[in-house]
Amino acid sequence: MAKQKIKLKILRYTPEKQKKPYWSTYQLEVDQDSTVLDVLNEIHWNIDGSLSYRRSCRSAICGSCALKVNGQNILACETPIHKFKGKKLKIEPLPGFPIIKDLVVDMDNFFEKLRQIKPFLILKKPLPDKEFTQSPEQFSEIRESILCILCGACTSSCPSLWSNKDYLGPASLLKAYRFIFDSRDDGAMERIDMINDRNGIWRCHTIFNCMEACPKNINITEYISKLKVKIVENSI
Amino acid sequence: MKVEEAKYYHQVDTVVVGAGLAGLRAALELARNNQAVGVITKVYPTRSHSGGAQGGIAASLANVAEDSPELHMFDTVKGSDYLGDQDVIELFVNEAIKTIYEFEHMGVPFSRTEDGKINQRPFGGHSSPRACFSADITGHVLLHTLYEQCLKYNVHFFNEYQVFSLLIKDDISRGVVAWDIRNGGLHIFHSKTVLLATGGYGRAFKITSNSFANSGDSLGLILENKLPLEDMEFVQFHPTGLYKHGILLSEAARGEGAYITNDKGERFMKNYAPEKMELAPRDVVSRAEQTEINNGRGINGQEYVYLDLRHLGAKKIMERLPQVQELALKYIKTDCTLEPVPIQPTAHYSMGGVPANIKTEVLKNGNGDIIKGLYTAGEASCLSLHGANRLGTNSLQGAATFGRIAGKSMSEFVKSNAYESLPSNPLEVANGKISSLVEGSGKEKHASLREELQKNMTKFLGVFRNEKDMLTMKQKIKELQDRYKKVIIDDKGKIYNLDLIEAFELGNLLVFSEVLIEGSLARKESRGAHYRTDFPERDDENWLKHTMAWKTETGVKLDHSKKVIIYWDRYPPQERKY
Ligand SMILES: Cc1cc2nc3c(=O)[nH]c(=O)nc-3n(C[C@H](O)[C@H](O)[C@H](O)COP(=O)(O)OP(=O)(O)OC[C@H]3O[C@@H](n4cnc5c(N)ncnc54)[C@H](O)[C@@H]3O)c2cc1C
Ligand code: SF4
Numbered sequence: 123m124a125k126q127k128i129k130l131k132i133l134r135y136t137p138e139k140q141k142k143p144y145w146s147t148y149q150l151e152v153d154q155d156s157t158v159l160d161v162l163n164e165i166h167w168n169i170d171g172s173l174s175y176r177r178s179c180r181s182a183i184c185g186s187c188a189l190k191v192n193g194q195n196i197l198a199c200e201t202p203i204h205k206f207k208g209k210k211l212k213i214e215p216l217p218g219f220p221i222i223k224d225l226v227v228d229m230d231n232f233f234e235k236l237r238q239i240k241p242f243l244i245l246k247k248p249l250p251d252k253e254f255t256q257s258p259e260q261f262s263e264i265r266e267s268i269l270c271i272l273c274g275a276c277t278s279s280c281p282s283l284w285s286n287k288d289y290l291g292p293a294s295l296l297k298a299y300r301f302i303f304d305s306r307d308d309g310a311m312e313r314i315d316m317i318n319d320r321n322g323i324w325r326c327h328t329i330f331n332c333m334e335a336c337p338k339n340i341n342i343t344e345y346i347s348k349l350k351v352k353i354v355e356n357s358i
Numbered sequence: 359m360k361v362e363e364a365k366y367y368h369q370v371d372t373v374v375v376g377a378g379l380a381g382l383r384a385a386l387e388l389a390r391n392n393q394a395v396g397v398i399t400k401v402y403p404t405r406s407h408s409g410g411a412q413g414g415i416a417a418s419l420a421n422v423a424e425d426s427p428e429l430h431m432f433d434t435v436k437g438s439d440y441l442g443d444q445d446v447i448e449l450f451v452n453e454a455i456k457t458i459y460e461f462e463h464m465g466v467p468f469s470r471t472e473d474g475k476i477n478q479r480p481f482g483g484h485s486s487p488r489a490c491f492s493a494d495i496t497g498h499v500l501l502h503t504l505y506e507q508c509l510k511y512n513v514h515f516f517n518e519y520q521v522f523s524l525l526i527k528d529d530i531s532r533g534v535v536a537w538d539i540r541n542g543g544l545h546i547f548h549s550k551t552v553l554l555a556t557g558g559y560g561r562a563f564k565i566t567s568n569s570f571a572n573s574g575d576s577l578g579l580i581l582e583n584k585l586p587l588e589d590m591e592f593v594q595f596h597p598t599g600l601y602k603h604g605i606l607l608s609e610a611a612r613g614e615g616a617y618i619t620n621d622k623g624e625r626f627m628k629n630y631a632p633e634k635m636e637l638a639p640r641d642v643v644s645r646a647e648q649t650e651i652n653n654g655r656g657i658n659g660q661e662y663v664y665l666d667l668r669h670l671g672a673k674k675i676m677e678r679l680p681q682v683q684e685l686a687l688k689y690i691k692t693d694c695t696l697e698p699v700p701i702q703p704t705a706h707y708s709m710g711g712v713p714a715n716i717k718t719e720v721l722k723n724g725n726g727d728i729i730k731g732l733y734t735a736g737e738a739s740c741l742s743l744h745g746a747n748r749l750g751t752n753s754l755q756g757a758a759t760f761g762r763i764a765g766k767s768m769s770e771f772v773k774s775n776a777y778e779s780l781p782s783n784p785l786e787v788a789n790g791k792i793s794s795l796v797e798g799s800g801k802e803k804h805a806s807l808r809e810e811l812q813k814n815m816t817k818f819l820g821v822f823r824n825e826k827d828m829l830t831m832k833q834k835i836k837e838l839q840d841r842y843k844k845v846i847i848d849d850k851g852k853i854y855n856l857d858l859i860e861a862f863e864l865g866n867l868l869v870f871s872e873v874l875i876e877g878s879l880a881r882k883e884s885r886g887a888h889y890r891t892d893f894p895e896r897d898d899e900n901w902l903k904h905t906m907a908w909k910t911e912t913g914v915k916l917d918h919s920k921k922v923i924i925y926w927d928r929y930p931p932q933e934r935k936y
Binding site for chain 2: 136137138139155157166167168170171172173174175176177178179180181182183184185186200202222223224226229233236237240241242243245249251252253254255256257258260261264265268269271272300301304306307
């Protein structure tokens with residue numbers, strides 16, 4: 123595999139040592155088909171072991187390694203460096219979340235908002251002996267929404283959230299959609315009350331940043347719009 | 359939540375280590391029964407490796423074709439190459455059905471048949487379409503649903519805490535010590551029961567489908583406590599690893615009809631498993647691939663063959679196998695609707711692990727004696743449900759079903775047992791590990807040691823094994839273990855110290871790998887995933903038995919007296935042909 127010399131900048135921050143984050147520059151040689159994660163590993167393993175970041179599955183399904191590279195939120199494990207052809211890489215943590223160390227951010231608030239929309243099937247009918255029936259058409263209503271890996275890339279890119287930290291944000295709203303539009307669920311009203319709130323769905327101004335950021339190409343805005351329609355229908 | 363929140367000391371009836379399918383299902387069982395449970399996990403629950411499972415979860419629902427638990431049992435027994443314990447398998451196939459309906463009632467979004475039932479697809483080694491699935495993100499939706507259920511029942515999570523030592527004294531488990539990854543600091547978890555559900559250990563190999571987190575931590579910890587591991591020689595190599603990356607292209611691809619071809623464009627499986635072809639079990643297909651590659655019939659003579667999906671058509675691929683399509687496209691710029699995809703065998707599933715009985719209680723030896731209060735489930739465990747070779751889709755099911763059973767067993771134990779006292783210096787072991795890595799005077803780097811380990815394990819203990827290679831590896835592992843004592847990390851800080859995590863994990867990889875090597879050397883036969891070119895036959899007369907292995911001062915101690923549980927009247931060993 124052909125090698126390539128690259129130069130990059132990483133936003134570093136060790137709260138025990140520094141008051142605020144600073145840029146650090148690295149130069150190294152990597153395979154041409156390296157991913158951003160390969161590059162981080164190379165630095166961490168062979169240049170500076172103190173660089174910290176999250177990663178686990180390497181196959182774009184665990185959602186650990188969302189980062190910002192050259193202004194774009196991406197998953198480090200699935201993004202080849204040649205995507206940023208010719209440009210110097212600038213790697214920083216997901217914006218909008220407090221930094222814990224280097225590229226690791228605090229996502230507690232993100233997960234807490236998920237909890238708020240009651241992310242579980244709410245049933246008011248008795249359980250059948252076997253499965254609930256659900257047609258392929260009914261399944262396809264939620265098929266795309268269940269792809270969400272909770273990486274936070276969308277929520278992190280949302281200007282509405284930057285200006286109001288209490289806004290539920292795209293990932294939670296998508297999760298609300300996933301349950302409200304699940305043919306088996308009986309909890310739509312409870313969830314609608316929740317998202318039809320001051321910090322809820324109406325903070326979404328259809329800016330589309332979330333969709334651009336989503337590594338799973340989920341049509342988040344469309345689902346949020348469907349939720350809006352549902353709320354309006356329910357309130358008449 | 360009844361966890362006592364004194365800083366650095368927590369008392370909670372049950373500690374579950376691991377938040378994959380096994381850990382979460384156990385935690386949910388306890389929480390639903392109003393039992394206090396704390397889940398410790400080194401990655402956020404939804405980041406656990408269970409989420410990477412693609413193809414499906416087995417249960418004989420008979421939704422699309424005739425099927426029965428008996429048939430599922432036969433397939434599993436045969437798939438295990440007769441090393442699976444049949445009492446465990448029997449319980450498993452019966453409980454599997456219940457596990458799936460429970461999942462459905464929790465809200466798991468399964469793909470559906472035209473008449474609205476859970477859809478099922480064929481999978482290697484299963485004689486009926488038995489894999490319940492959700493497109494090709496089955497593990498992902500199961501993991502997320504379980505996590506969400508745990509939120510519903512207010513399970514207490516200790517996210518990004520990593521267990522560094524087990525507190526076992528006089529054959530009684532008393533809790534664990536865990537490192538708080540985010541803030542630094544060791545925490546004592548004092549508990550009546552502990553569940554080890556830390557997942558697989560494919561990270562000992564270079565080419566692997568496993569996540570970084572699959573470092574077999576609890577295996578290292580068990581050995582350190584002078585307890586045995588079981589059947590470590592059995593590592594499954596999956597035939598469809600993405601070339602060079604090792605990441606998995608789901609078997610669902612073959613379930614849906616994909617071909618595997620060599621340099622001549624030949625579907626070579628016809629020479630190895632004429633009846634099942636590409637859908638023969640993984641060990642059979644991986645060996646066929648490796649044989650083709652070794653004989654120069656890899657594509658352009660290289661170390662790979664092709665997975666060809668083109669004839670399935672773009673529509674079916676996008677609908678049923680979107681992740682396969684996405685992975686090939688993103689990682690190696692190959693559009694599988696138009697081109698074949700380069701693949702090679704990849705270390706995938708670990709059949710061996712922490713020995714346990716049918717109630718998931720951890721065993722102290724081959725005679726059935728247990729460690730009181732210690733349990734294990736999921737890929738970290740060896741029950742032995744999968745024997746010498748696991749069938750695809752049986753592992754998610756095994757993790758979930760035995761996770762539930764573990765929850766039940768622990769719930770009963772907790773009710774009738776009091777807290778046992780902690781050892782006098784509970785932090786000693788964990789502290790020792792940290793200080794050696796932070797303050798040691800050596801110069802070794804964990805990264806280079808790990809690379810050497812992985813490269814050599816793939817080379818010498820891969821799909822084909824022989825005595826000479828394994829002896830070479832035995833030497834190598836000793837050297838690496840010695841050098842590990844001199845490992846020093848760059849990061850001396852407390853907060854999110856990835857350097858420390860990785861160095862600690864390497865320690866575990868190095869100990870259990872030694873056991874894996876010794877177990878493989880001793881087993882002079884070929885069975886399931888363990889294939890020796892110098893002993894190519896299965897030898898039921900001498901080797902129809904489990905391996906128990908301890909790490910001692912002087913090396914690995916092996917015991918082969920643990921018998922396989924076989925229902926001789928119903929499922930006697932036969933030749934395994936596909
Ligand atoms: C790519 C891939 C695809 C697969 N596809 C399928 C499939 O289609 N069907 C199927 O049946 N099986 C499949 N498998 C296998 C299956 O996914 C696993 O066997 C199963 O998910 C294991 O579940 P688990 O709960 O035991 O462990 P995991 O899901 O791996 O979870 C382990 C947990 O332990 C925690 N942990 C580990 N060490 C520590 C520590 N020291 N301290 C604290 N926490 C710790 C981790 O944080 C994690 O939460 C696949 C495997 C892979 C690699
Ligand atoms: S919607 Fe997309 S970007 Fe947002 S959390 Fe889910 S996967 Fe990530």
